[in-house]
Amino acid sequence: MTDHAKPLPNPELRDHDPPAADPWPDDPLAALPGYLLRRAANAMMAELATRLTALDLRISEATVLLLLGGREDLTSADIGKALDIQRANMVPLLARLETAGLIRREPINRKSQAILLTEAGQDRLARVREVTDRFERDLLDRVPDAHRAHLVPALRALSG
Amino acid sequence: MTDHAKPLPNPELRDHDPPAADPWPDDPLAALPGYLLRRAANAMMAELATRLTALDLRISEATVLLLLGGREDLTSADIGKALDIQRANMVPLLARLETAGLIRREPINRKSQAILLTEAGQDRLARVREVTDRFERDLLDRVPDAHRAHLVPALRALSG
């Protein structure tokens, strides 16, 4: 939930003058993009998870609602493929959403069923959108102007 | 382990002309920085984890070795604080490293003990550095030149 690594204790060299630049001059990890990527993602996801508790949703559940918005033709397997969730793991996820009355299932044929939002699901989705819109805005606000426009393209290059 | 979300099936509108630009024109998540951040981090961490299996180390274990490099004064609690790992969860982590002969413990007083690398630990650390150096280089190589320099500053703004 919290993800704020503390600087290492620095037994010797208590006073090194440039107090700016690198906030953790003795942390061998602070410069590693991979490490920073993980930390940033952890911190942001923890933040988002916290905000979503007000809607009684986990991140994965909110993501499913987002994906379902406006669509009425997606199967459990489709959603799983889009979000990289195993078929087996879709079961409890959708079960929870169904129990909460947010989704229902519509038979496509005797094998497949479409997952679609109930009215309650649409309402909840609207609130999810408020939370995520605000979240995305806050997230971008945290990155300095000079770098902001580069974040999405850079991340996109990494996620494929 | 895999983290490659597939585009959604697009039942209607099979041919929309600009085939470039947004590779997932119908994916409502593709534009969200938070979502991309999570996906990028998952993809990269899966990749790093795979590379580290050759050294029989998990990411958290390799990170501890990295942190321990050159230091001989860090306690379990120090490491935990630096990496944001609960004290309780440091126990099995360090136990595994100790069993593997990579670290040993040196009493500081009757309450605390310093964690330090054995010779084998130093050797393993050297190999960890090779893997992570290469990994960080490959990671940065994946992001287009125009955005590369902005990644670390942007991530740094998000992790604190």
Added chain:
DNA sequence: TGGCAATTGCTATGATTCATAGCTTTCAAT
């Protein structure tokens, strides 16, 4: 100096996430 709060390292435990394997039913293509 005596006492008390904080720290250390640990056990135990539960929640969450995620991957794998296997099963049955159904669809689809040859």
Added chain:
DNA sequence: ATTGAAAGCTATGAATCATAGCAATTGCCA
């Protein structure tokens, strides 16, 4: 008509992570 693939599910195990509590020790402060 048969067979291979897909859908949806169960069961299970691994890994990560958070919480609570405990005993011993330390350090601060009156």
